[in-house]
Each structure stands twice: as structure tokens, then as C-alpha cells.
Amino acid sequence: MRGSKAVVGVYSYLDDLLKGIADIRSADLDxxxxxxxxRHEIEEATLPGKSSVRRFTLTGGIIGCxxxxxxxxxxxxxxxxxxxxxxxxxxxxxxxxxxECTILFGALATLGSLLLYCGLPNFLRKVGYDPRFSRxxxxxxxxxxxxxxxDVKGRLMKSGADEVNVTEGI
Amino acid sequence: xxxxxxxxxxxxxxxxxxxxxxxxxxGAGWWVLLLTCITxxxxxxxxxxYQLWAGYGMAGNAHPIGWGTYITNFVFWVGIAHSGTLIxxxxxxxxxxxxxxxxxxxEAMTVFAVMTAGLxxxxxxxxxxxxxxxxxxxxxRALWPNFRSPLLWDVFAVSTYFTVSAVFFFVGLVPDIAxxxxxxxxxxxxxxxxxxxxxxxxxxxQWKHFIAAYLLFAGLATPLVVSVHSVVSWDFAMSxxxxxxxxxxxxxxxxxxxxxxxxxxxxxxxxxRKVFKLEPLIREEHFDAMSKLILLTSSIVAYAYITEFYVxxxxxxxxxxxxxxxxxxxxxxxxxxxxxxxxxxxxxxxWYGPLRRNIAFLFVLSIIINIGMWLERFNxxxxxxxxxxxxAAWGSYNFSWVEIGITFGAFGxxxxxxxxxxxxxxxxxxxxxxxxxxxxxxxxxxxxxHH
Numbered sequence: 001m002r003g004s005k006a007v008v009g010v011y012s013y014l015d016d017l018l019k020g021i022a023d024i025r026s027a028d029l030d031x032x033x034x035x036x037x038x039r040h041e042i043e044e045a046t047l048p049g050k051s052s053v054r055r056f057t058l059t060g061g062i063i064g065c066x067x068x069x070x071x072x073x074x075x076x077x078x079x080x081x082x083x084x085x086x087x088x089x090x091x092x093x094x095x096x097x098x099x100e101c102t103i104l105f106g107a108l109a110t111l112g113s114l115l116l117y118c119g120l121p122n123f124l125r126k127v128g129y130d131p132r133f134s135r136x137x138x139x140x141x142x143x144x145x146x147x148x149x150x151d152v153k154g155r156l157m158k159s160g161a162d163e164v165n166v167t168e169g170i
Numbered sequence: 171x172x173x174x175x176x177x178x179x180x181x182x183x184x185x186x187x188x189x190x191x192x193x194x195x196x197g198a199g200w201w202v203l204l205l206t207c208i209t210x211x212x213x214x215x216x217x218x219x220y221q222l223w224a225g226y227g228m229a230g231n232a233h234p235i236g237w238g239t240y241i242t243n244f245v246f247w248v249g250i251a252h253s254g255t256l257i258x259x260x261x262x263x264x265x266x267x268x269x270x271x272x273x274x275x276x277e278a279m280t281v282f283a284v285m286t287a288g289l290x291x292x293x294x295x296x297x298x299x300x301x302x303x304x305x306x307x308x309x310x311r312a313l314w315p316n317f318r319s320p321l322l323w324d325v326f327a328v329s330t331y332f333t334v335s336a337v338f339f340f341v342g343l344v345p346d347i348a349x350x351x352x353x354x355x356x357x358x359x360x361x362x363x364x365x366x367x368x369x370x371x372x373x374x375x376q377w378k379h380f381i382a383a384y385l386l387f388a389g390l391a392t393p394l395v396v397s398v399h400s401v402v403s404w405d406f407a408m409s410x411x412x413x414x415x416x417x418x419x420x421x422x423x424x425x426x427x428x429x430x431x432x433x434x435x436x437x438x439x440x441x442x443r444k445v446f447k448l449e450p451l452i453r454e455e456h457f458d459a460m461s462k463l464i465l466l467t468s469s470i471v472a473y474a475y476i477t478e479f480y481v482x483x484x485x486x487x488x489x490x491x492x493x494x495x496x497x498x499x500x501x502x503x504x505x506x507x508x509x510x511x512x513x514x515x516x517x518x519x520x521w522y523g524p525l526r527r528n529i530a531f532l533f534v535l536s537i538i539i540n541i542g543m544w545l546e547r548f549n550x551x552x553x554x555x556x557x558x559x560x561x562a563a564w565g566s567y568n569f570s571w572v573e574i575g576i577t578f579g580a581f582g583x584x585x586x587x588x589x590x591x592x593x594x595x596x597x598x599x600x601x602x603x604x605x606x607x608x609x610x611x612x613x614x615x616x617x618x619x620h621h
Contacts, residue, residue, distance in 0.1 A: 013612040033374040037604035051382030075314035093318035114383040122369035131352035136182035
């Protein structure tokens with residue numbers, strides 16, 4: 001977030017928050033939104049488009065599938081014990097291993113990408129965060145410098161913020 | 171007050187207050203429950219220690235029933251684990267809103283039930299410190315596990331299931347742990363939730379990727395619901411033992427697993443709802459929906475039982491025919507008829523609408539179903555092994571106090587984790603309930619363009 005100060009607007013109502021977001025976006029200011037639950041309205045107003053997490057999931061799944069099949073085939077070839085007249089490399093039997101590894105690696109890749117994109121873990125930097133944002137309030141945090149501080153405060157108040165606070169440092 | 175108006179009164183703040191109130195310092199009842207679970211667990215631990223010291227002969231497993239109580243317990247607990255993923259993942263994909271208040275507890279049940287199930291193969295093998303031989307790792311013996319064996323498939327399936335379920339469970343918990351963090355008062359709780367929430371703030375970037383990842387986790391976990399118990403069923407169906415060698419086993423096991431799991435969710439959630447006064451969140455309509463799921467899966471299970479008998483008759487295979495005569499009329503007939511009553515007859519009461527909303531009745535029925543599902547696994551395993559092909563190799567089973575102790579100990583182990591969980595972490599999903607509530611708006615018409 002750009003700027004030396006953070007102006008924090010605390011909202012009780014979602015429609016007021018959406019008005020505030022639209023106003024801040026129109027002024028081309030840097031901002032961040034906190035909400036107590038996922039709301040698609042906020043996503044559409046701030047970050048439309050699809051998350052890139054799915055690409056990691058697909059990549060993980062492909063790697064897992066390859067790993068599972070390769071593991072089963074190479075281990076069987078390394079210790080070629082014939083069982084019940086089955087082939088040493090028995091694709092039907094190895095399908096389960098490939099299938100499970102596909103899911104396992106896909107899930108782990110999804111987890112890794114989620115942490116990456118969400119910036120987690122992050123125990124220190126919570127610009128403008130207020131504990132009420134995990135309860136019932138919405139937060140609109142706008143980064144600004146000293147010269148446009150009053151303008152930003154005015155925009156947030158006008159959009160319907162319950163209160164507007166300023167924090168030093170971002 | 172009408173139910174509609176009750177729904178309207180639930181606000182974002184109220185959801186936090188209701189759920190996080192469960193995390194307040196426990197009363198005497200919670201301590202009694204925890205101590206009961208630890209006592210049962212201790213009984214199991216002492217029994218297991220004795221088995222290790224005196225030898226595997228202390229368990230009842232002996233020829234011809236080499237897979238006895240431990241494998242019965244394993245299949246039972248894996249089955250219990252199933253409905254958690256069904257409720258959390260499959261019903262999420264179907265956008266079934268009735269899952270919201272119950273899915274967290276179902277997910278916790280899944281993770282702890284798999285942890286319980288995973289103990290039994292280790293106990294069953296007799297020398298659990300050698301269980302690592304099941305894993306494919308380079309070793310001085312120059313051996314690799316047999317990848318064509320369903321037992322190895324099971325190792326991969328159950329360990330994958332545990333990992334994915336645990337990840338799915340934890341990811342869903344993170345925003346709710348953050349809500350608990352913001353309300354925590356003691357140093358211990360602040361530290362616990364502060365670390366466990368990973369610094370989650372619920373900003374727009376986090377929510378965007380969280381929702382995408384959650385959907386993908388649900389998509390990945392859904393095939394596991396089908397695959398894991400199918401693989402467990404192949405432990406039996408891939409053999410040539412009469413009563414096991416049947417292609418109906420995978421769907422039959424999956425339906426049975428969901429059946430028993432939903433019943434266990436009810437067993438857990440009914441007292442929880444009463445003790446923590448969660449009636450505004452977990453309403454009768456949720457029990458009605460779960461009851462319909464039980465009714466559906468009970469019908470599938472009953473159909474599978476009948477099909478097994480039909481196929482045994484139609485196959486004209488004398489060994490199969492004998493096996494399915496032995497089950498209802500042989501030495502273990504009590505278990506068969508108990509299973510039939512608990513799983514097929516008793517759930518029929520749910521066709522009567524008012525009973526689907528009668529909480530006391532549902533609690534009793536859920537326990538009956540769980541007893542029935544344990545008996546189902548007993549029937550499959552014990553009766554088939556007791557009467558294989560050669561009459562000279564037929565035999566019976568003597569239960570020992572060791573395996574009975576370990577069986578009860580498993581309930582203690584499972585109960586201990588559940589008891590600790592409900593006191594330290596939000597047992598009802600806060601953020602997902604908020605998602606289905608109407609958002610707080612000043613002007614309702616202003617959001618109409620979004621729907």
C-alpha cells in the first residue's frame with residue numbers, strides 16, 4: 001500500500017462500503033478492504049477475475065499423478081516379483097496409487113499457493129486492522145500522504161463510514 | 171415467534187457471540203466428559219501395552235479369523251470419517267445450505283476418526299514399530315512394497331485422505347480462529363489463536379484466494395469420499411473369500427460410510443447444541459435434512475444387503491450360498507439380525523416427518539445406527555472368515571479383554587480430541603454462516619444488481 005498514513009473507515013453496512021470503494025477507486029487511491037466474511041460484492045468491486053490458485057492445483061495434480069505412476073512402476077521393476085500371474089508393470093493396480101498421489105499433491109500445491117497469495121503467515125503487518133473487522137464491521141483502509149488526508153477522510157465519511165481513523169505508517 | 175423471524179434476527183455479531191461463547195472456560199460437565207474419555211483411553215493404552223508385552227496372542231485373532239476386532243474397528247472408524255468430507259466438500263459443491271452449521275463438527279469428526287482408524291492397522295500388525303515397512307523407501311533389504319496389493323492401496327488412500335481432510339479442515343478454520351483471536355482475553359488463548367490464525371485479517375485479497383482455494387479443496391476432497399472407502403472395500407473384495415468377493419462392495423461401503431458418519435454427526439451435535447444453546451444456528455430443518463440423508467443411505471445399504479443374498483442365490487455357488495445362509499442362521503445370527511434391525515428397520519421411522527424433527531428420537535436413532543454399522547463390519551469380517559471353503563478349517567472366535575479394552579479406548583481417544591476441540595476452537599463455522607445470512611445493508615435495493 002502506498003503512502004505514509006493509513007485512513008481507516010469503519011462501516012456497518014455493506015452498501016455504504018461499496019460506495020466508499022467506488023469513490024476511492026475513482027480517485028485512483030491505494031486501498032484495502034476488510035470484511036468479517038466473504039462477500040462476492042466486495043470481490044467484484046475490488047478484484048474481479050479468477051484466482052491463480054487453480055494453476056498451482058493443476059500443476060500439483062499433474063506432478064502427483066506422474067509421481068504416483070513412476071513410483072509404482074520403478075519400484076515394481078526394481079523388485080520384479082510376479083504375483084498371481086499379473087504383469088510386473090500392472091497399470092490397473094497402479095491406478096489407485098496415481099489417483100491418490102494426484103489428489104495429495106494437488107491439495108498440497110493448493111495449500112502452498114493459498115499461503116503465498118494471502119501472504120500467510122504474517123504476524124506483524126496488519127495495516128489499519130481492527131478486531132471489529134472479524135465480527136460485524138467492514139473496513140476500508142486507504143493509503144495516503146499528508147496532502148490528501150482530509151480529502152480521503154471526507155470521501156469515507158461521505159460514503160457512510162461510522163468512524164474514520166488515521167494511523168501513522170504503513 | 172415464527173421461524174422466519176428467528177432467522178432474520180441472527181446477525182453477524184450474534185453469530186460470533188454464540189459460537190465464541192463455546193470457548194469460554196469450561197464447566198464441571200466438560201471436565202467430567204474429558205476425564206471419562208481419558209479414562210477410556212487409559213484402559214485402551216493399558217490393554218495395548220499388555221498386548222505388546224505378552225504378545226499378539228493376547229488378542230482374540232486366531233485361525234481362521236485372523237482379521238478380528240481390530241480390522242472391524244478400522245473399517246468402522248474409516249466409515250465414521252466419511253460423512254465429514256461428504257458434508258464439508260460434496261455438499262459445498264452442491265451449495266446445500268443446511269451443511270453450514272454442522273460441517274465444522276463433521277470435519278473435526280473426520281480428522282479425529284481417521285486418526286483413530288489409523289491406529290488399528292498399527293495395532294493389528296502386532297509390531298507397530300515396523301509399520302514404516304509399508305512405505306516405499308530405499309532400504310537395506312532391497313525390497314519395495316507390492317503395489318498390486320489392495321493393502322498398500324489402502325495405505326496410500328487413508329494417508330492421503332487424512333492429509334487432505336486435515337488441510338481442508340485447518341484452512342476452513344483459519345478465519346474463525348482469527349475471530350477467536352480478536353476476542354481472546356488470556357495470554358495463552360491470545361498466543362494459541364494468534365499463531366494458529368497465521369495472521370489472517372480477512373482482507374479482500376485473502377478472501378478472493380481463500381474462496382478459490384476452498385472450492386478447489388472441495389473438488390479434490392470429493393473424489394476421496396468415493397475412493398477411500400472403495401479402496402477399503404477392496405481389502406475384502408479383491409480376495410476370494412466367500413461373502414467378500416463381490417463387485418457391489420465399493421458402492422455398498424461408501425453408502426454405509428456416509429450412513430454411519432451422518433449418524434455420528436447427530437450423536438455429537440445434539441448434546442452440543444443443547445449444552446451451548448446453539449438452537450438459533452442449528453435448527454430443526456438441519457436435522458430434517460440430515461434425516462433425509464440417513465433415510466437415503468439406509469435404503470442403499472438395505473438394498474445392498476438384499477442384493478448380496480440375491481447374488482449368492484443366483485450365482486449357484488455353493489460356498490457363497492452357504493455363507494449367506496450362515497449369516498442369518500449361524501453362530502453369529504444375533505449380529506446379523508441386530509444389523510438388519512439397526513440399519514434397515516429402525517431408520518424407516520424417518521419416513522414420518524415429525525420424527526425427523528424430534529431431537530430426542532434422532533439422538534437415540536443415531537446411536538442405534540452406529541451400533542448397527544459396527545455390527546455390519548463384524549458380519550462381513552467374522553462370518554466370512556469363520557466359514558471359508560474347507561469345513562476342517564472352519565472355526566469360531568474368542569473375544570479377549572485386551573481387544574475389548576482397545577475398542578473402548580478408541581472411543582476414548584476419539585472423544586478426547588473432540589472434547590478438546592470444542593473447547594479450544596470454533597466448532598461451528600462462523601464465517602460460512604455469515605455468508606448465508608443477508609448482509610447488513612442500509613438500503614436493500616442497493617445490492618439488487620449483485621444477485
